[in-house]
Amino acid sequence: MSRPSYGDGMSIHGEHPFLPAEADRSPVRRFRGRLASPVSLWTAQYAGKRAGLTVSSVLVADGEPGYLLGLLDPDSDLCEMLLKAKTAAVTLLGEPHRQLADAFGYVAPAPGGPFRLSEWTDTEWGPVPAGVTAWAGGRLTSGEPREIGWAVQVQLEIEHVELLADDVAPVVHRRGRYAVVAPD
Template sequence: MTIHGDHPFLPPESERSPVRRLRGRLPSPVGLWTTVYDGKRAGLTVSSMLVADGEPGSVIGLIDPDSDLWETLRQARTAVVSLLGEGHQQLADAFGYVAPAPGGPFRMIDWTDTAWGPAPVGVSAWAGCTLVSTDPPEAGWALQVQLEIVHVELTPDETPTLVHRRGRYFTL
């Protein structure tokens, strides 16, 4: 077995999409979207997302249409959107399917069951949300999924927020 310093499946920079390379230069918050339906939990690390204030507030994210999260979210119609912080890099990689998680990523930390799905214990913020449409528009390779924010939990803002830029994690 060989351990690589770079991502083993990443194409050379010259073969990558220029649009994806542009997006990669933007610092993005690292969110974790989780849901549960009929006892089956699903989650996905999402860094292509934004939060829109309003009545109601919304979270909009780009979600892989082939992901377990999307399949389960379409059925559950509820989700928890959490902001990951310092120390959550391995969790983000496990839910992003780029790192191993023996027993599955839900075994890596403790969770609180909520009306919207599992919320990770120890995050600085999470929102309980409902799915706006089970037929969202496509946006490039992804679905542009919109969630309506129903409930927000915030802790004192002392934990640095995890940010993703050009394939690396940083904290703000």
């Protein structure tokens, strides 16, 4: 099937225009890309401002208390906001929230900002989008996050968990694409 042409030498391509060739990518990143990772949205709020970031490098450690560990882009608005707020809401995204995942991952446009794409509930940990199936609120356990590879590691002590529904298909990230996992 041929791609449409616009008569000015431009055409639509199926590949990402800014993605390096497979052979030029880090083998560690390519290995990580083969893991199915949960798609979560981390949000924080401080002094009337909000920030959020789609995060798939996340780990939940059970215990008393439980912990959330995440690898965040150190240059993201969220990282800066989290260091000020000391709290964050971590939402697990499902099929209905793929547009939020793209907008907060900075891979899709969001006119007026990504917080305009949904209704939000303000919590003491950060804003939570309407219609989600599960979220947790946590408090930052240390001051400056530790650099790990391209990211910084943050650790939240879980203070609150809401499990609202099980029937929404969760979204996972694998090899740069989203996939939906059938609910149990």
